[in-house]
Amino acid sequence: MDPHLLRTFVAVAREGSFSAAAQELGYTQSAVSQQIAALEADLGVPLLTRRPVAPTEAGTRLLEHAGPLLLRLAAVRTELTRLAAAPSARLAIGLTPLAATDRLAAALARLRADLPQLLVTLETLPTARALAGLATGELDLVLLDGIAAPTDPLHLPEADQTPGSVLMVAEEPLLLALPDGHPLAGRRESGLPELVDARWIDAPEAAVPLAALRAAAHTDGFRPHLRYQGTDPHALTALIAAGHGLAILPRRAVDPRLTGVPIGRPRLLHRTELRLPHPGTPAGRRLVELLSD
Incomplete structure (x- = not known):
């Protein structure tokens, strides 16, 4: 399945319009129609009704899988890019609103002492957006919070789509x-x-x-x-x-x-966890070491 065709299908289903999806994606309307037809031919089932534009039963099932599939593809691309990239002088951290801890602040102070040229940015985000930023490379690591039974990890279904290491912070x-x-x-x-x-x-x-x-x-x-x-x-x-x-x-x-x-x-x-993708940036791995200390 061509991921470009899948992205086009998701855009059309979300917008409910071939023309609106074409404007969003920067394609002509005819190009969008051709891509949807190609995807339907590849899968052998109709995915959208045309008037009105809406997912068929098969299209609805495909939409359920499309988000995780596209996120995993983005994660793979980001991981390969990180492997080839030079060490970054930045560390972008996403955290859910209740995930900030004194332990994190202390570890960041030690990290900045070790790497004085490092630019650290922190952004408060909902869980789904934080994990999407981790998958696409916009964020180098995320801290997530939630409730759990003692010693249990957080149960976050969306986090399962982003492979990497998990560290209990607090x-x-x-x-x-x-x-x-x-x-x-x-x-x-x-x-x-x-x-x-x-x-x-x-x-x-x-x-x-x-x-x-x-x-x-x-x-x-x-x-x-x-x-x-x-x-x-x-x-x-x-x-x-x-x-x-x-x-x-x-x-x-x-x-x-x-x-x-x-x-x-x-x-x-209340549990706070850090999630770092593989292989992670040098600064990200160093922060994990400091938090584990």
């Missing part, structure tokens, strides 16, 4: 973040099952996502009272302190203005 307790005076503030600990019907702030990029809590507690509860789409911990703290709802955070992220009650049932931790 594990810490999870706390229920409450405003002062909340009825639960005096407890020594609280269990997820008894919090199912609480007033929650859904802040998937700034706190533990409610979807993760539902999965951990095996329930369809944890419904949001308010949604916060940002990544600013100060804004989330202000919302909690003002009584708009509760959130679960790693211990270090609970602002002193709030009360933090440990989560005791089920036993879960």
